[in-house]
Amino acid sequence: MIRLGARLTVTGGREALVRFVMTAAAVALGTGLLLTVLASLHAMTAQNQRYAWLETGFVPPEPGAAVAADPVWWQLRGDTFDNRTIGRVDVATTGPDGPLPPGIEALPGPGEYVASPAMVELLASTPDEQLAARYGSPTLVGTIGEAGLPSPDSLLVVVGRTPAELAASPHAQQVTSIATTAPDRCEGETCAVGLGLNADAVALVVGVVAVGLVLPIAVLLGSATRLSSARREQRFAAMRLVGATPRQIRTIAAIEAAITAATGTVLGFAVLAVLRPVVAQVPFTGSRFFPDDVTLTVQDVVLVVVGIPLLAAVAARVALRRAVVSPLGVARRTTPPAPGAWRVAPLVTGIAWLGALAVVGPPEGTDAQLAAYLGGVAVVVAGLVVAGPWLTRAGSRVLVARTRRPAALLAARRVGDDPRAAFRAVSGLTLALFIGTAATATVTTFVAERGPTSTPTSTGDLIVQHLDVRRPVDAAYRVPEGLTDDLRDIAGVGAAAVLRVGPDAPPEELGLGDHWGMPAYARCDDLADLPSLGACAPGAEVALLAFDAFTDDEGVTWPTAALDPGALAERDPLSVVVRTDGSTSAVETARTVLSAALPDAQTPWTVHEAQASSTSSLALYGRLADVVVAVSLVVGGCSLAVGAAAGVSERKRPFALLRLTGAPLALLRRVVTYETAVPLLVGALVAVSAGFGAAQLFLRAQLGYDVHAPGTGYWIAVGIGLAVALGVIASTFDLLRRTTDPATTRTE
Structure with missing residues (x-):
């Protein structure tokens, strides 16, 4: 049986060879993407280790x-x-x-x-x-x-x-x-602040990759291993009718699937070799990877090489249960039973899971929270896959009730008879839309709630050199005499001032009102050149202000300080503030002068840089969302291409008979379009709705935010994705024409 299965795989005629090539190519793509994801995770770990x-x-x-x-x-x-x-x-x-x-x-x-x-x-x-x-x-x-x-x-x-x-x-x-x-x-x-990825970020990346990328890739691999499954069922049913035992059929099917999957797996490593230098150039963590870090472990290789062919063999044995149990029914194309409404239960369970977290609150601890949320999202993803056939059948019923066009009625009947196969073709894209929507909505809300606000020009180009006022008085920083003059001599620098430590009391007790910031003394002559810090009262020489570089206090009049100007230099310095024109030469020259004058102080920073640093985690989330959306859409598109091509190939005989009886080719093309468009649109609507719902429940439970609508870029991406999906469907029209050509049609 093993030799017969291997022989049928590659020498079973032109149709078997085409099936073998298509399946191996699809498995190679899915395996290559899976290997690339694993190698990227190892690259991230290696990069993080080099920060040690x-x-x-x-x-x-x-x-x-x-x-x-x-x-x-x-x-x-x-x-x-x-x-x-x-x-x-x-x-x-x-x-x-x-x-x-x-x-x-x-x-x-x-x-x-x-x-x-x-x-x-x-x-x-x-x-x-x-x-x-x-x-x-x-x-x-x-x-x-x-x-x-x-x-x-x-x-x-x-x-x-x-x-x-x-x-x-x-x-x-x-x-x-x-x-x-x-x-x-x-x-x-x-931990040293700002180095690499902390444990929470690594757990987030691994969890999102597991749910957002591995599951769509698994759908692609599953679709690939089921290519031309209906044709194989008929062939094996015929073998059963002439005396083959169920065990022999299962063995042949498993061998055929394993050989094809093994071939695709080997080719998947070639896909990894092609993608590896490309992945190394993607600054996913904010920095590129070394190409040698984008690699696999021995465990990864063994798991993929053994696991994918094994899973393909198991899937082939399970898929042939109808041919083994009832070969005559398969040969006569019996209609499979309709999916029950129970299929919606997992989807509802996943939404309820996330809803419970929003009502009761998340568990204690980062790991527990991550497990709870990702577990709920995983249940929703599984629920979409399980509920897809039932939703597809419901969509076909709506189409039947709303149209009387022949193409739509034929497609609706076909989808209603086998909604599982119809949804299988679009399941990958449905998952991609859910994952992309949830990720985009979450990141958009993060940025809207926590991202930087628009900074006025008067404060955006300030350079601030904060000094450590917590040091002992006898070890306080001493600003070199003439430092502010040196700074003002730099081309592009408009002002420079030294702010001194103010009284140790809350701002409201010092007459500073509700202004947030550190109490500080400043010369009024200096404040005149730094309007964003506020102004002095008429005739004042020294002002007491609430210093906050992020707030534009232009127009604010600060109270006059009860401090003699001559005693100001005896106060410990708090900050050196420099106003520039924003040019690189002015900013970096001023920064260098400050660093050289105060070599043991922390690096001077601009307000723009501080804002970028405070939102660095948002940038990571944004890059993670971009990667997940892009890869999941590509994987979903590939799954759709595989499913659409397989669908046309499997229905070659009924389409050919329709064309022989006078149905025009244009009618068949519309049938194919309807058959894929109905489950695609139904799945897209449910996936996008579930994505926004999951994001809302997560944000409400974890942060108390309400989801913000994504920008036009998201809707354009969704539109482009659906347009590409329709383009994939259109790409099967040539295959439809060739397989139904009356000149080449043979009675089966």
Whole structure:
């Protein structure tokens, strides 16, 4: 039986060969996409792991970690250039046997630095006064290798300093080992802010990928393995009628399906090889991947190579139950039983699940919440698949009641007789619309509720250098004399001022009203050049204000401070504020002057950069939604193409007979269009509605938000998706013409 099954797979005539090629190609596409998703997850993990050494000083050494004999002074700082984040580490060696970060052969000494290749290129192409001078214009002594780079685009610089310099810095510390804990494995405040993906983000990505991508791909693989299932049922039913046993039929079917699926699986690795360099260039996490990181584990390969052919064989055995039990009924094309209304129950259960979370509230803990929400979404997805045939049959009944056109009536009768097959062709696209709608609605609401508001021009280009006022008084930052004059001399800088620490009391007690911000003293001459910070009363020399760089206080008159102007310089500095014209040269030159003057302070930032940083998680959600929507639509389109082609091939005989009896080809084309359009439109309506409903319930339960309607881009994407779907249907018209041509038709 095994040899017979293998022989029938590839030598069963032209029809068997075409079926073998089409099925193998469809399985190859689905397998390739599945492998690409798995490889992308591994790339994300590898990238996150390469951030680990930057956690040095924040996380404790792992048990058994190597400890160096000579400690190293270590200070991690964030830096920025033209809206690009730079990781800066200042180091000072105390001996020859200090710990070494990965990718670095030797730590730089005073006046030296090592940098990533991208950073080296940036420094070489940028005037020194805009970037290099903030590091003291040191000498390049090496580059950081791939082992220490999260991404090919990573901007990292390790600057050598003296032990005395870093010993005086409040943020430096001595370390004897390099951290190996990735950002997703460190806990709470022990993580360095802004590095990689934390545990919640990784869990979110994995969960959304599992529900949003793997399930549609599984539908595509299922559709591929069922190509020409009706034709196979007839062939195996004929074999049963001439004496083949049920066991023999099952064996032949399983062997045929396994060989075809195995061939497609092998070709799927070729699809991965093609997609791999493309995926590496997609900045899904905000940075590109190294191509070598987009790879699979041995477990992945074994699971796919063994699992897909095995599942195909099982599916083939299950699909032939009618041919095994009643071969005569299959040969005579008996109508399968109509789907029952019970099929709507899983969909209702999934919606009720999410509704219960909205009413009762989410469970405690991130993992529990993620499991609860993704579990509910998974039930809704499964419910759409289960309810699809019943909804399709209901749609066919509406079509019968509303039309008397021959094409529509033929299509409605065909859909009503076998709604399972009709919905199977569009199930992938239906899932894509649900997933895309839910993701888009959720992200749109996040951005609307938490995203940055429009920032007035007067505050958007401010550079703010916040100073650590929590330090002891005797170690307070001292702003170098003449710093503001140096800043004002930069082309494109309009004003510069030093704000001093105000009284330690709530703003309302200081006469600042309901203005939110830190109490600060400022010279009135300086405020005159910084109108977005407010203004002084007439005749005042020093004002007391509530400083908040994100708020435009133009037109606000602050109370006069009971402080002599001569005593202002004795107050600890709070912030240095610089107004620029927004040009890169002005912003970066001013930032460099500030960084060089205050080397141990945190990096100066602009208001625009701070807003972008506060919404970085929204950017990740947006990229995740874009990837899920794009891939799910592609997978859904492929499932539709496979199902439409299979549907025409399986109905070759009845269509040919209709054409022989005088039905025009145009009529058959309309029948094919109706047969796919009815379940597609019904499924699309239910999927989009369920997507908005799921998003509303999630947002209400988790954040108390009401869903915001997506922009026109979403509706355009849905329209394009449906138009492409109709185009896929139209692409089968040539196959319909060739398979029903009276000149080539043979009686079966």
